[in-house]
Amino acid sequence: MTEYELPHPIREFSVEVHGGLTWLDVHIQGIRLYFPIPDARRVKDVQLVLRYKDISDAEA
Amino acid sequence: MSELSPFLPGTRVQYAWDSTSLSWFKECPRKYQYFMIEGWRGIHENVHIRFGGLYHEALESYDRHRFEGLDHDEALALVVHDALRKTWDNGAPWVSERPDKNRENLIRSIIWYCDHFLEDSAQTVRLANGKPAVELSFKMELDWRVRGQPYLLCGHLDRVVNFIGGAYVMDRKTTSSTIGGNFFDQYDPDNQMSLYSLAAKVIYKTPVKGVIIDGVQIAVGFSRFSRGFTYRTEAQLEEWLNDTRSWLALAEQYATAGHWPMNDKSCHHYGGCPFRKVCSKSPEVRGTFLESDFHKVPWNPLVPR
Numbered sequence A: 001m002t003e004y005e006l007p008h009p010i011r012e013f014s015v016e017v018h019g020g021l022t023w024l025d026v027h028i029q030g031i032r033l034y035f036p037i038p039d040a041r042r043v044k045d046v047q048l049v050l051r052y053k054d055i056s057d058a059e060a
Numbered sequence B: 001m002s003e004l005s006p007f008l009p010g011t012r013v014q015y016a017w018d019s020t021s022l023s024w025f026k027e028c029p030r031k032y033q034y035f036m037i038e039g040w041r042g043i044h045e046n047v048h049i050r051f052g053g054l055y056h057e058a059l060e061s062y063d064r065h066r067f068e069g070l071d072h073d074e075a076l077a078l079v080v081h082d083a084l085r086k087t088w089d090n091g092a093p094w095v096s097e098r099p100d101k102n103r104e105n106l107i108r109s110i111i112w113y114c115d116h117f118l119e120d121s122a123q124t125v126r127l128a129n130g131k132p133a134v135e136l137s138f139k140m141e142l143d144w145r146v147r148g149q150p151y152l153l154c155g156h157l158d159r160v161v162n163f164i165g166g167a168y169v170m171d172r173k174t175t176s177s178t179i180g181g182n183f184f185d186q187y188d189p190d191n192q193m194s195l196y197s198l199a200a201k202v203i204y205k206t207p208v209k210g211v212i213i214d215g216v217q218i219a220v221g222f223s224r225f226s227r228g229f230t231y232r233t234e235a236q237l238e239e240w241l242n243d244t245r246s247w248l249a250l251a252e253q254y255a256t257a258g259h260w261p262m263n264d265k266s267c268h269h270y271g272g273c274p275f276r277k278v279c280s281k282s283p284e285v286r287g288t289f290l291e292s293d294f295h296k297v298p299w300n301p302l303v304p305r
Helices: A055-059 B019-027 B029-037 B047-067 B072-086 B103-116 B181-185 B191-203 B234-257 B283-293
Strands: A002-006 A013-018 A021-028 A031-036 A048-052 B016-018 B040-042 B134-146 B149-163 B166-175 B208-218 B223-230 B294-296
Touching (some): A002 A021, A013 B181, A021 B181, B019 B029, B029 B234, B047 B149, B103 B223, B134 B191
Parallel strands (some): B016 B149
Antiparallel strands (some): B208 B223
């Protein structure tokens, strides 16, 4: 199980597998981000938890 | 004042290492010999190194100006002016041999990067001394020694940022290739990223979560940005350090013997080793080829950028 906190809500994401490494591909505020998914060798193995962290609230 | 040598006095045993010299050694001991021990560099300009160096410098300056309170336009104007000045060669604009990595595309890439990441959540960390965590050179003394001298691991972090409540080392990379997951694959495992993760944790006493790699694809007509993340667990860092110990022991062994064997399975990696045309010659004529195509510019991991 891989968990990530993201700085902004997302509408969609994709998962890419390359040479044994698996990547979560998301667009956030116009920036394309690639996060590794270390425990998944195949797309169908991916178990992912994504959370949106409101940074302004967290810092307050 | 003379520079401190990364070698033990009167020997070719290196005690101060950075990711560059360690990479040369891991790729091919002969490549390490030519680059690090003997200090050879190609006499022709390396466009990739010049372009990458100017791009790094500009973005580091931009980060520093923003941290010091300048707004986006003010900071960008300063770094663009500086980049234009640094690419003015002997009364004329820099003429690059490549259609992608040239002066115009350098300026475009700097401007587009700063615009692209204007609303970025990643913010420069403020160090305990109040300064921005930008352009941080480090020297890390290891627990083990070579002939009484502790080994040093040295390097240079572009920037340390806070991103989603955690600290990350940030490094910028330029490439001519399309950036996707396959581009970021090369950084895990990776010598440089493991060293940076370790250094940030040990030296800056910051619980660093990982390394952010801001990649830019430089094409003839556009620059495209993507951001990748790479992480190292404590066990991975410990393993990397243990492996490094073995590599450094091997380097001492080669230096003692005065012989750095050729790894002839590494010659064609990364577009080809610059010494391939030397190593392909018979040993008795290699010196002549080195002296005609290369000149000496020693690399010293102890010199901060």
